[in-house]
Amino acid sequence: MGVVYLGRSAAGRAVAIKMVHPEFAADEEFRDRFQREAAVARRVGGGFTAAVIDADPEAELPWLVTEYLPSVSVRDAVRSSGPLAADAVWELAAGIAEALVSIHEAGVVHRDLSPANVLLTADGPRVIDFGIARAIEASSVSRPGTRAGAAGFMSPEQGAGETIGAASDVFSLGSTLAFAATGREPFGDGVWHMKLRRVQSEAPRLDGIDDTGLRSLIETCMQRDPERRPTAAELAERVAGRSTGRGERAAASLPAPVIAEIARRRTAAENPPVPRPTLEPPAPAPALPGTMPPLPPGPPTNPDRSRRPSTLLVGAAAVVALLVAIGIPAGLWTVTRDGGTGANAAPSSGTPSAASASAAASSSPTPTGTRGEITFNVEGSGTVSSLSYMVNEKTTKVEDVKLPWRKTVPMPLWPPRITWKLAYRAPSGGSSFTVEVDGNNVMGGQGSAGTNLGAEGVY
Numbered sequence: 001m002g003v004v005y006l007g008r009s010a011a012g013r014a015v016a017i018k019m020v021h022p023e024f025a026a027d028e029e030f031r032d033r034f035q036r037e038a039a040v041a042r043r044v045g046g047g048f049t050a051a052v053i054d055a056d057p058e059a060e061l062p063w064l065v066t067e068y069l070p071s072v073s074v075r076d077a078v079r080s081s082g083p084l085a086a087d088a089v090w091e092l093a094a095g096i097a098e099a100l101v102s103i104h105e106a107g108v109v110h111r112d113l114s115p116a117n118v119l120l121t122a123d124g125p126r127v128i129d130f131g132i133a134r135a136i137e138a139s140s141v142s143r144p145g146t147r148a149g150a151a152g153f154m155s156p157e158q159g160a161g162e163t164i165g166a167a168s169d170v171f172s173l174g175s176t177l178a179f180a181a182t183g184r185e186p187f188g189d190g191v192w193h194m195k196l197r198r199v200q201s202e203a204p205r206l207d208g209i210d211d212t213g214l215r216s217l218i219e220t221c222m223q224r225d226p227e228r229r230p231t232a233a234e235l236a237e238r239v240a241g242r243s244t245g246r247g248e249r250a251a252a253s254l255p256a257p258v259i260a261e262i263a264r265r266r267t268a269a270e271n272p273p274v275p276r277p278t279l280e281p282p283a284p285a286p287a288l289p290g291t292m293p294p295l296p297p298g299p300p301t302n303p304d305r306s307r308r309p310s311t312l313l314v315g316a317a318a319v320v321a322l323l324v325a326i327g328i329p330a331g332l333w334t335v336t337r338d339g340g341t342g343a344n345a346a347p348s349s350g351t352p353s354a355a356s357a358s359a360a361a362s363s364s365p366t367p368t369g370t371r372g373e374i375t376f377n378v379e380g381s382g383t384v385s386s387l388s389y390m391v392n393e394k395t396t397k398v399e400d401v402k403l404p405w406r407k408t409v410p411m412p413l414w415p416p417r418i419t420w421k422l423a424y425r426a427p428s429g430g431s432s433f434t435v436e437v438d439g440n441n442v443m444g445g446q447g448s449a450g451t452n453l454g455a456e457g458v459y
Helices: 028-043 074-081 086-105 166-182 192-201 212-221 232-242 256-270 303-325
Strands: 002-009 014-020 052-056 063-067 118-121 124-127 370-380 383-391 394-402 405-412 419-425 431-437 440-447 452-458
Touching: 014 028, 028 052, 028 063, 074 118, 074 166, 074 256, 086 118, 086 124, 086 166, 086 212, 086 232, 118 256, 166 212, 166 232, 192 370, 192 431, 212 232, 370 383, 370 419, 383 405, 419 431, 431 452, 440 452
Parallel strands: none
Antiparallel strands: 002 014, 014 063, 052 063, 118 124, 370 405, 370 431, 383 394, 383 419, 419 452, 431 440
């Protein structure tokens, strides 16, 4: 878990800076995942992902810098403006198919293709988020009993915890297109486990897709048998005739408010706030008679260890105001992460030297608003005598909770790091729980009667 900031390279290029929170940097499993994301992002090429500029997964605070894409996710575009027109969905299909061709040619399965991880830009869609991507030859679920990814967009084999291949991404592509064309998830709403059951046992809802060719394409992608699904290359060839290609024409069929928002974000990134001049600290007051003047600050206890993270922290803090100014809050990067190709990058052993601060001073007003939702789901039967949940240090206790229970809480825009917690005791018959951020499962567990259940985390 970490924070994504908008920054600027020494050459003036807008970049996205991802940094791991200090408490997670010591977690070897999390560090391995971050290192894998950086490695996969470097391997994947093509024009429908986000290019990697620099990275250092081995730093004391691991970081990754990619190109910044002024964009709106498919999820947010549909939520704000409704289903996309058929022409826009065809463009989306062409872009995602081309991205998957590059991803699969690199020997990688994305495993988390969903509307939240497809960005609509002025020159076509981009696929991001390689945090849970795996090599094709080793793409089983990482831990027994867990399912990484967005439940409503997984393939049946991924939802069942089986070893998956490139065909799983094709199924997720079809699910994403269905969402874009209808404005709803193809397997309905509900808690994470309910969606998984529907994915494995029910047919997707595709009513409302009037374009017969588009509906046929989606049905082909969402075949339950992976062997019957087309490859990404076959899809790219099939949809090529319906796409206008790259450039501004690719976005022309998007809703006008979405086009306007993309343009606003691009303009804001090109015109960052001007940093305020640094004020000189006041001179220390003269020492009173009989007292010792203050000593100058001493050297760090471990210069080699402290130098690298301190420089990075200064740069990250300085870009927060710019991030807020263009409407892209710092947040959880397992829902809004960037990924891409590293063909033009090489590993760095220090801080991101290309990324420098380009933002207003830290005295900017505290931003208001929300940046997504966190949902607590508790499954089972019977009644929980007492349950508590906390978001951003605000704890709420609920008594006599009848299961199943679900609570969605908006995450505030500020502070950039949000703490959350869920705690309860399983009733007779046992219980299970999941924690979701914007529909993506980030934590879960289960236990028998009387077991203390819950989880906590930081975004």
